[in-house]
């Protein structure tokens with residue numbers, strides 16, 4: 001069975017994060033992110049004093065950096081908005097207007113709450129990520145610093161940011177850490193464990209559950225999953241343009257062809273079971289670009305296909321599993337670990353939905369995703385937005401449960417001029433005798 005794309009949590013928990021984002025995580029004593037304290041904003045008078053101090057000094061100092069030190073847009077902008085005297089940047093060597101590094105303390109304090117010492121993590125580490133000092137971990141996970149910066153000098157950055165801060169007295173920035181949201185005992189990701197590792201011979205039992213009834217019963221599996229998924233509900237505005245493609249056309253060759261009529265560009269009227277629907281449930285698969293729509297019908301080079309545009313006729317509420325990662329600012333997002341945990345859930349569900357299968361016949365993948373679709377329908381949403389694995393990494397699909405919420409226009413013929421093939425050898429596998437897929 002497919003494993004989660006970025007690993008699994010541990011079984012032997014020592015720390016936990018509450019499912020309720022309003023409950024502060026309980027952490028072991030002495031860890032980097034211990035407690036839920038808020039460091040008060042750095043008073044302007046102190047920042048001014050630090051800047052004045054820099055003006056008096058001609059030597060570069062670890063207490064100052066420049067906006068060129070950062071790749072992360074938020075840090076870069078903050079540095080730019082607060083720059084003072086000109087000098088040589090200690091971290092990147094640039095001669096520029098400098099910014100006092102304690103300015104970044106509040107934001108970094110928020111980010112560092114998602115890191116715990118590896119010794120406090122379940123199993124003393126993370127199975128997929130190495131335990132490294134926090135400066136390396138935040139660079140690996142968030143790409144904060146520019147490659148201009150000297151890695152040796154960056155070791156002094158966090159001590160300089162938190163210098164003189166009574167709340168962080170005794171922080172050891174050299175201790176190897178791992179991300180908290182991946183290692184807490186009770187994560188949202190963990191609650192989906194059965195979904196990630198579902199046994200294909202049991203999956204049909206899932207489809208027997210009554211999602212429409214369970215959705216309102218607190219504590220049921222469906223209700224719990226819906227609570228997680230609600231974080232990723234977005235509005236798709238009316239008049240949104242989408243594309244759809246079909247592998248058929250009218251005619252017999254490229255010198256005798258016309259697009260299919262628009263009346264034939266809708267969903268399959270027979271409603272066969274498919275990735276996000278049981279047999280009999282209508283679902284209209286579309287994409288946010290014409291290229292993605294064509295890629296999704298898996299054409300060969302030289303194939304002639306019909307494409308058309310779709311326009312949504314009203315605002316839609318959809319489960320957005322395609323872009324949750326872009327919206328988290330680790331410096332300002334409250335309950336960062338909880339949000340990152342949920343994102344991990346969304347990213348892995350999205351990978352399951354998009355997973356290409358051999359000729360669309362993998363019942364293990366299909367049943368799982370069909371079960372997810374039952375929950376989404378029970379949530380009374382209009383559809384699901386998810387990444388395309390056939391037009392990776394930027395292609396996005398939108399599956400709509402009500403095919404009548406779009407208007408069709410501009411059908412045209414396209415011919416596929418290029419496809420890319422890569423492959424690898426795999427070992428033949430069989431289910432155990434007697435097991436039913």
Ligand SMILES: [Zn+2]
Nearest residue numbers: 066069089092
């Ligand atoms: Zn710099």
